[in-house]
Amino acid sequence: AKEEGRGIYRFYTAALTDKANERLSMERRLRRALERDEFLLHYQPLIRIADRRIVGFEALARWQEPGNGLIPPGSFIPLAEETGIILPLGERVLRMACRQMKSWLDAGHDIATMAVNLSPRQFHLPDIDEIVSGILTETGLPAQYLELELTESALIEQGIGAEMRLAALRKLGVRVAIDDFGTGYSSLSYLKRFPINKLKVDQSFVRDIPSDPADMEITSAIIGLARNLRLDCIAEGVETEAQLDFLRQQDCDFAQGYLFSKPVPAADAESLLGHGIEM
Numbered sequence: 001a002k003e004e005g006r007g008i009y010r011f012y013t014a015a016l017t018d019k020a021n022e023r024l025s026m027e028r029r030l031r032r033a034l035e036r037d038e039f040l041l042h043y044q045p046l047i048r049i050a051d052r053r054i055v056g057f058e059a060l061a062r063w064q065e066p067g068n069g070l071i072p073p074g075s076f077i078p079l080a081e082e083t084g085i086i087l088p089l090g091e092r093v094l095r096m097a098c099r100q101m102k103s104w105l106d107a108g109h110d111i112a113t114m115a116v117n118l119s120p121r122q123f124h125l126p127d128i129d130e131i132v133s134g135i136l137t138e139t140g141l142p143a144q145y146l147e148l149e150l151t152e153s154a155l156i157e158q159g160i161g162a163e164m165r166l167a168a169l170r171k172l173g174v175r176v177a178i179d180d181f182g183t184g185y186s187s188l189s190y191l192k193r194f195p196i197n198k199l200k201v202d203q204s205f206v207r208d209i210p211s212d213p214a215d216m217e218i219t220s221a222i223i224g225l226a227r228n229l230r231l232d233c234i235a236e237g238v239e240t241e242a243q244l245d246f247l248r249q250q251d252c253d254f255a256q257g258y259l260f261s262k263p264v265p266a267a268d269a270e271s272l273l274g275h276g277i278e279m
């Protein structure tokens with residue numbers, strides 16, 4: 001029995017070491033990826049439900065590691081966030097997205113919004129407003145076209161500092177959306193204090209429409225909340241006409257999801273702008 005016990009112990013430490021090593025090597029790969037500039041953006045259209053026109057895009061990070069295909073953000077953003085790599089990475093994402101938006105505007109495309117995810121750690125930077133304003137200046141993108149997507153937890157966990165940084169960002173003229181709305185544990189009172197522009201209904205509520213009555217209630221409550229607070233509202237993860245019908249009935253203004261388009265490379269996004277979305 002004693003022998004067996006030691007064996008199990010050895011097994012566990014080996015497993016832990018493997019895990020730690022894996023993290024370490026992933027961290028090294030991420031830093032190298034920054035040096036080698038292996039990150040790129042895909043763009044997913046934001047759609048006005050009334051006329052199905054593209055009103056903007058959300059920029060979503062992808063990692064093109066040579067020999068390893070296109071790695072989705074779920075596989076590297078969490079570790080980037082933990083290690084702080086998200087700070088230089090997030091800046092690069094912001095710069096690429098603003099540059100792309102500026103070039104689409106210069107080409108005459110009539111779109112209003114480039115949405116970029118801002119991680120909690122980025123939002124926590126005391127000089128985040130200066131970083132954003134520096135990138136706007138550098139790329140020549142007028143602030144009103146940039147929308148920063150923040151999660152509820154990023155806002156709530158940072159107390160009074162969050163209010164000040166949010167105010168500083170809004171003062172630049174950029175817009176702010178609450179991402180994954182409804183999945184945080186927050187009280188709703190922060191909606192009064194924070195100068196935000198838009199709620200994004202999390203896709204977990206949209207997924208089972210129209211079969212799950214609770215999800216439909218929650219979705220319609222969020223849409224109503226946005227309307228009463230004079231905020232824009234967009235539903236994420238819209239995959240079916242039935243979901244879209246429900247959102248239209250509830251007077252939701254905007255939608256995003258595979259029904260319209262997956263996130264696509266810049267060139268494909270631009271051709272969507274030229275030809276519209278076929279449905």
Ligand code: C2E
Pocket residue numbers: 044059060061072073074077090093117118119179180203236237238239256257258259263
């Ligand atoms: P998110 O911000 O909630 O982005 C929406 C995610 O839902 C995207 O996954 C998108 O591809 C996916 N999606 C869009 N429409 C549909 C649909 O109809 N059905 C389904 N099932 N999924 C849909 P993606 O690109 O894998 O991104 C995952 C998450 O990674 C994002 O969730 C965001 O939290 C994070 N992320 C992506 N890019 C960045 C970035 O540049 N910075 C930071 N901080 N986070 C990022």
Ligand code: CA
Pocket residue numbers: 058117149179
């Ligand atoms: Ca988002």
Ligand code: CA
Pocket residue numbers: 179180200202203236
């Ligand atoms: Ca989301």
Ligand code: CA
Pocket residue numbers: 204205207208212215
């Ligand atoms: Ca559900």
